[in-house]
Amino acid sequence: MDVALSKNGARLLRVFFTLVVVFLYAPIAILLIFSFNKSAVPTFPLSGFTLHWYREFLGNSEIKAALETSAIIAAVSSAGAVVLGVLASMALTRRFFRGKAAVSALLLSPLVIPYVVFGISLLLLFHTLGVPRSLLTVVIGHIVISLPYTILVLVPRLDQIDVSLDEAAFDLGASRLRTFRSITLPLILPAVVSAFLIAFTTSFDEYAVASFVVGTRVTFPIYLYSALRFPSQLPQVIAVAVVVLILSLAVVVAAEVGRRIAERRFASLEID
Numbered sequence: 001m002d003v004a005l006s007k008n009g010a011r012l013l014r015v016f017f018t019l020v021v022v023f024l025y026a027p028i029a030i031l032l033i034f035s036f037n038k039s040a041v042p043t044f045p046l047s048g049f050t051l052h053w054y055r056e057f058l059g060n061s062e063i064k065a066a067l068e069t070s071a072i073i074a075a076v077s078s079a080g081a082v083v084l085g086v087l088a089s090m091a092l093t094r095r096f097f098r099g100k101a102a103v104s105a106l107l108l109s110p111l112v113i114p115y116v117v118f119g120i121s122l123l124l125l126f127h128t129l130g131v132p133r134s135l136l137t138v139v140i141g142h143i144v145i146s147l148p149y150t151i152l153v154l155v156p157r158l159d160q161i162d163v164s165l166d167e168a169a170f171d172l173g174a175s176r177l178r179t180f181r182s183i184t185l186p187l188i189l190p191a192v193v194s195a196f197l198i199a200f201t202t203s204f205d206e207y208a209v210a211s212f213v214v215g216t217r218v219t220f221p222i223y224l225y226s227a228l229r230f231p232s233q234l235p236q237v238i239a240v241a242v243v244v245l246i247l248s249l250a251v252v253v254a255a256e257v258g259r260r261i262a263e264r265r266f267a268s269l270e271i272d
Helices: 007-034 052-058 061-094 100-111 115-129 135-160 163-171 176-205 208-213 220-227 231-271
Strands: none
Touching (some): 061 100, 061 231, 135 176, 135 208
8 A cells, every 4th residue: 555545644644734834924924913913012912903014114215115116117027028928839830940948948937047147137238338227127037037927827728729820810811910919819828928927927036037127216126124123113014014914815716716817718618
């Protein structure tokens, strides 16, 4: 009998799974608890319940400016990554050319390159080209690191679409642009939304690359790391981290909903 199927094996697996869940989510629970702690020092026992730190960060202009900067960068870079991801995915799934494996590996290479190394490389590149560090340089860096995630989301969806649908549209006189707009895009739209949300989350939380190429306007992760050096700002940092965490979870849930919508749509097409 397989050890994993025995009673002791199953009990051991349940204990191991419980420990993994506790290890992953205990820090989040502690962060949530301390965000409502009345004391400015995050220690047990708690001194009382308060919403003071949430009101404090809502009135902190520096935090709001950093959040706004990160939101702008994430929105622009995610849109750029999705557009390039759609084009790259269409080429990888609808075209046959020499070196396709090499091109695919090149597009996915940012996944295996350390962000610190990538950030230094971008800094040297922009310095050589005479491009000043600004929001644009951060957007370019985030597009590159978000592009592989969009491709990994879009390619499987495009593979599920029968090529004969495009061929039928061509036979009816539709152009490639009309075919993409009327047939392909509606079918991959949930995947596009999921790719955008994943890219947005990746960009919004990214620190290593942005720390090398950011200009005068700091992003939220950079502000967060700098604020941790000042104990007086720690309660506000904890409060805003909880808010960002909740919003990030909402984005993940939305991406999962989009994925399931896509699966149901493809399933209905197969039935038809």
